[in-house]
Amino acid sequence: MQKKSIFLVIICLFLGAGLSKLSAQSESNWGTSTFFTKVSCDGEILGWAYGTLDFHVVDHYKKGEWIFANYQAKGEAVCTFSDEKFTYKEQGKEWAKTYPIGYYVIHLKGDQGSTYMMHLSIDYSYPYPWKWDFQNTKCK
Numbered sequence: 001m002q003k004k005s006i007f008l009v010i011i012c013l014f015l016g017a018g019l020s021k022l023s024a025q026s027e028s029n030w031g032t033s034t035f036f037t038k039v040s041c042d043g044e045i046l047g048w049a050y051g052t053l054d055f056h057v058v059d060h061y062k063k064g065e066w067i068f069a070n071y072q073a074k075g076e077a078v079c080t081f082s083d084e085k086f087t088y089k090e091q092g093k094e095w096a097k098t099y100p101i102g103y104y105v106i107h108l109k110g111d112q113g114s115t116y117m118m119h120l121s122i123d124y125s126y127p128y129p130w131k132w133d134f135q136n137t138k139c140k
Contacts, residue, residue, distance in 0.1 A: 029057045035088075037106055038132050039079060039116055041139035047081035049108055053088060068095045077108060084110035100124040115140055 036050040053075025060067045071092035078085060092104035101123045108116040117138040123131040 025061045027059045027061070029059075031055055035073070035075065035077075037090075037118075038134075039081070039108065040118055040120075040134040040137045041116065042137065043134070047079055049077040049079045049086060049088065051075050051077035051086075051088060053090070066096050068093060071102075071104075079108075082110070082114065084112045084114055086110050086114075113140075 032052065032054050034050070035053050036048050039046045039049050053073040055071065055073040057069055057071050059069045071090070071094070073088070073090040075088045076085065077088045086108040089107045089109075090104055092102055094102040101121050103121050104119075106116070106118045106120070108114075108118075115138075118134055119136040120132060120134045123133070125131075
């Protein structure tokens, strides 16, 4: 009798874990896109970086409702203020509770030694090109 009880408890644990996974789902999207971003250094907007990137977005849902998205991108860029070529990396997160504001970290590394690390938020409720808020930037 005790073995049956233990077996039933284990079955219930597996079922509970499986059912909780059904209520939390994710969806992945990959693609290639052109992009642009403002570039900031010490609180001053230097210009724009633009190019082509490959991206991966994972949207997370709970009980069919969108909760948040994780975003990663890599690519190459040129800038309006320099003749350097840059590698471009970006990570971001958008939360349902704070949307239409997204939070991002962008790293530009130039072929002549320049680097820009930018923490920013973009408010998509403003007319294009939206409202950009740089919280922290590092450059050299």
